[in-house]
């Protein structure tokens with residue numbers, strides 16, 4: 001039942017405020033400026049002994065893991081990174097007892113992720129899951145974890161689950177941070193930011209009309225570039241994937257800092273750029289990148305906290321705490337991908353060649 005929506009994708013994007021409310025519900029502990037994660041199965045001593053965090057997932061879940069790795073590094077000050085599970089399992093990676101491994105999956109059934117978990121477990125590693133489907137194979141094989149509580153996701157492309165997974169990682173990062181060196185006041189600041197998310201997401205979704213109008217301009221692009229720096233980079237990666245999957249327009253994501261090392265050569269009027277430009281400490285750097293694109297007659301759509309002079313259009317999104325901004329900044333780009341695909345009359349819920357869960361190698 002699509003409840004009045006024309007596609008499951010549209011229904012699921014619109015469910016994001018409630019979904020985020022669900023992943024937060026019952027977990028915030030104001031008294032200690034932290035969160036309680038019932039299924040984590042990791043005591044304070046163990047949490048303090050972690051030297052590294054390695055996050056494994058595929059596709060959109062890998063991108064959510066990239067966001068998560070940055071949150072863990074920023075809030076818990078533990079070196080963290082994300083890697084496609086499929087790459088990890090084939091490169092005979094060093095399995096280190098002081099590393100916490102985290103497997104991310106909406107379905108909990110993706111074979112490459114499951115196989116990575118099994119290999120890690122066989123070698124004695126500790127593996128947590130950040131999973132949506134309760135009782136799924138990956139949820140069962142991991143030692144503990146955080147359920148994402150996005151609710152059922154029917155559309156082949158993931159939207160609400162991406163958002164909820166990034167929120168689940170914010171909770172994990174806050175939890176680890178408060179056991180380690182994150183101050184009470186920073187803990188409170190993050191909790192306040194988390195509480196603002198559902199309302200801010202609703203605000204972004206209310207801007208859909210503006211985005212629908214923009215989509216007409218991008219539907220005939222030859223290719224598109226998505227750029228962002230640090231926190232904005234995984235957002236660019238995910239937005240680029242979403243556009244490719246449902247509109248079939250070629251898109252590529254790049255760190256904004258790498259533009260001048262190659263992709264600037266692609267810039268021309270029918271290769272527009274989408275730039276993630278939060279008002280954080282990298283704002284001036286990002287503005288300089290917009291200037292370089294503009295100087296080469298590139299068209300720019302910015303997703304930002306304030307209007308960007310160099311951009312042809314700015315989608316203004318509400319500002320949260322800098323560490324949590326990535327949760328919000330991709331949402332207008334889900335809508336952009338959706339309306340671009342509609343413009344091109346694509347089969348949005350069932351894109352060609354793709355399946356909802358990839359249970360084969």
Ligand code: F6R
Nearest residue numbers: 059060061105106107110157158
């Ligand atoms: C993208 C998409 C895929 C999945 C990937 C992993 O919209 O849906 O890239 O994210 O196949 O699936 P899960 O999260 O179920 O492991």
